[in-house]
Amino acid sequence: MPEGHTLHRLANALTATFADQAVRVGSPQGRFAESAALLDGTRVTGAESYGKHLLVEFEAERIVHVHLGLYGKFDIALGAAGDPRGAVRLRIAGRAAYADLRGPTACEMWAPAQVDDLAARLGPDPLRADADPERAWRRIGRSRAPIATLLMDQAVVAGIGNVYRAEVLFRHRIDPNMPGRLLRHREWSAIWSDLCALMAEGVRTGRIDTVRPEHEPDAMGRAPRVDDHGGEVYVYRRAGDPCHVCGTRVRREAHAGRNLFWCGRCQRRTRRTSQPRR
């Protein structure tokens, strides 16, 4: 589920659902019980996201920092909260709806200063109006690390995950193994504005769709195909399947423990092909 757009959506939804309400806060599973007790009965002021981090703000400058990690979920449901199903770390219950958090990497009470620290250590987030892509470029443009690694580094760009990484590199025909410093500034600018547009669309729709109209399976005479994650993509999790553009089998390789997907034919720069990295 969780790349930046998911967290941004969640922040919007939590704000719309609970802002300015006094809420019941609990931790049915128990691991957030002490902090939940402090928040119980107090008022939510709003929620925001920064990269993949979610901040739920309560009165008296109390902030709950949530990171969903690989499989955490924060579900909002209408109606009265019944018996919790599964391991619910945090439950927020308002007048007409409740939200259950399960399996997060982080769920902890923060003070405002910790939010400042977070903002300082994260790279620009394409979903935030205050983002400065040049901050990312200063890291990318001088790095020997593969661009695929840099895009996943939250200190370089915040909010990009495995899907957006694979897809944006495909859309710009960039070899994932190309060292950042071989990227041109105008290529980075194009990638950045594409990320801004794709992720804003992701916030709107709740899915990651990256296939351009002319490459839609319909246009190519194939049946539409939607990945398990719910969007239509060029390469993500399509290893072995034919590339939507050139028909070559999509490749997969483990990079730092994560699967990287790309088309070895479309994403090739003959002029400056980099050495494959192990």
Add this chain to the structure above:
DNA sequence: GGAAGATGACAAG
């Protein structure tokens, strides 16, 4: 019923 895998991040070596 059990294993594997999943859009993540961190520490240790």
Add this chain to the structure above:
DNA sequence: TTGTCCTCTTCCC
């Protein structure tokens, strides 16, 4: 680079 954590779903027997 590997191990660890967190939870749920899907697949296979």
